[in-house]
Amino acid sequence: MxxxxxFLQQMSSLMSNPAVLEQALALNPQYAAMGPQAREIxxxxxxxxxxFALSLHFWAxxxx
Numbered sequence: 064m065x066x067x068x069x070f071l072q073q074m075s076s077l078m079s080n081p082a083v084l085e086q087a088l089a090l091n092p093q094y095a096a097m098g099p100q101a102r103e104i105x106x107x108x109x110x111x112x113x114x115f116a117l118s119l120h121f122w123a124x125x126x127x
Contacts, residue, residue, distance in 0.1 A: 071115065074115065074118075075111060078105075078111050078114070079106070081106075084102065084105050087105070088101060088105070
């Protein structure tokens with residue numbers, strides 16, 4: 064599943080959606096306390112790439 068181009072595209076689209084980002088930040092008070100820096104980090108392409116890489120490593124280590 065994690066190797067599927069369709070899945071990776073959906074995840075990228077989801078992570079770049081501002082509404083999803085706002086919801087994630089609102090659910091965690093620690094993120095909200097970070098202020099605008101958190102939004103900048105989470106919206107960056109570099110952050111998304113890092114999260115995808117970590118996810119791929121996780122799923123490779125713990126396959127379902």
